[in-house]
Amino acid sequence: MSEHQSSCLLVDIGNTRIKYARNSDGNHLDVRVAGSLSDIPLNGVREIRVAAVARAEEARNWEESVPSGVRFKRAVVKPEWHGLTCAYEDCSRLGVDRWLALLAGRKEIGGNLMLVSLGSAITVDYLTGEGVHEGGYILPGLTMMRQSLGQTTAQVGFAEGQNQNICPGKNTEQCVDHGVLCITRDFLQQRIACLRGKDYSVWLSGGDARLISAQITEKHEIAESLVLRGLRHCFDM
Numbered sequence: 365m366s367e368h369q370s371s372c373l374l375v376d377i378g379n380t381r382i383k384y385a386r387n388s389d390g391n392h393l394d395v396r397v398a399g400s401l402s403d404i405p406l407n408g409v410r411e412i413r414v415a416a417v418a419r420a421e422e423a424r425n426w427e428e429s430v431p432s433g434v435r436f437k438r439a440v441v442k443p444e445w446h447g448l449t450c451a452y453e454d455c456s457r458l459g460v461d462r463w464l465a466l467l468a469g470r471k472e473i474g475g476n477l478m479l480v481s482l483g484s485a486i487t488v489d490y491l492t493g494e495g496v497h498e499g500g501y502i503l504p505g506l507t508m509m510r511q512s513l514g515q516t517t518a519q520v521g522f523a524e525g526q527n528q529n530i531c532p533g534k535n536t537e538q539c540v541d542h543g544v545l546c547i548t549r550d551f552l553q554q555r556i557a558c559l560r561g562k563d564y565s566v567w568l569s570g571g572d573a574r575l576i577s578a579q580i581t582e583k584h585e586i587a588e589s590l591v592l593r594g595l596r597h598c599f600d601m
């Protein structure tokens with residue numbers, strides 16, 4: 365890894381977790397999770413590239429506290445980037461994490477893509493090989509679905525979803541857990557099935573990607589850290 369690359373820190377501030385990695389020449393990124401931005405080690409860092417959809421105030425305070433001489437760059441969504449066009453009429457409303465995943469998909473995967481992020485929320489975005497973002501979907505993520513049931517019903521407790529079972533539950537926690545898994549799987553199976561014969565590849569990323577991947581029988585692959593990968597490219601002119 366060149367010193368220039370490793371001195372560039374990539375940071376993805378999601379609604380649940382902060383993920384970060386030092387940039388590298390190769391395909392692999394050594395991704396870590398931080399509890400707060402101030403926990404991220406900055407030794408040798410010359411440039412920080414940030415994708416933030418959450419913790420706006422924490423990010424502002426962190427930016428002010430980083431040592432002088434360290435360049436601080438925030439990614440923003442643009443109407444167009446290297447032939448990639450945003451589907452939103454008002455591109456500033458598209459989550460920058462979704463935009464960066466599209467950038468990484470275009471630059472590092474190519475072809476017609478269905479990109480699924482299984483994080484705090486579930487997002488689906490479609491991108492053609494010509495660079496046209498065709499729009500997508502936003503749904504609550506697995507944990508958000510479980511929590512919303514726990515918060516808005518008197519008798520449905522919230523349990524951490526751990527098993528990969530979707531058979532009918534035999535207690536409240538199983539019923540919630542299996543139901544959430546089942547609806548997510550069925551939605552994605554149906555979306556992927558709609559693409560049959562259209563030459564799209566399907567990529568899952570985010571904290572729940574492996575859990576859901578194990579449930580999906582339609583063809584798909586796992587894409588690691590698409591948001592951080594997008595940060596590698598988004599400042600290319």
Ligand SMILES: Nc1ncnc2c1ncn2[C@@H]1O[C@H](COP(=O)(O)OP(=O)(O)O)[C@@H](O)[C@H]1O
Pocket residue numbers: 377378379380381382482483484485505506507508569570571572
């Ligand atoms: N160790 C973990 N800590 C927190 N969430 C986890 C963990 N492992 C899996 N998850 C799941 O991943 C989701 C967060 O995924 P992530 O891609 O980090 O989201 P975000 O980018 O929105 O912060 C959580 O909502 C949870 O369902």
Ligand SMILES: CC(C)(COP(=O)(O)O)[C@@H](O)C(=O)NCCC(=O)O
Pocket residue numbers: 378379380417457458459460461462481483484485486487502505
């Ligand atoms: C949809 C999201 C909440 C997903 O965030 P995440 O689950 O990655 O934390 C985020 O991309 C966002 O705030 N988007 C803005 C709305 C939009 O994309 O239309």
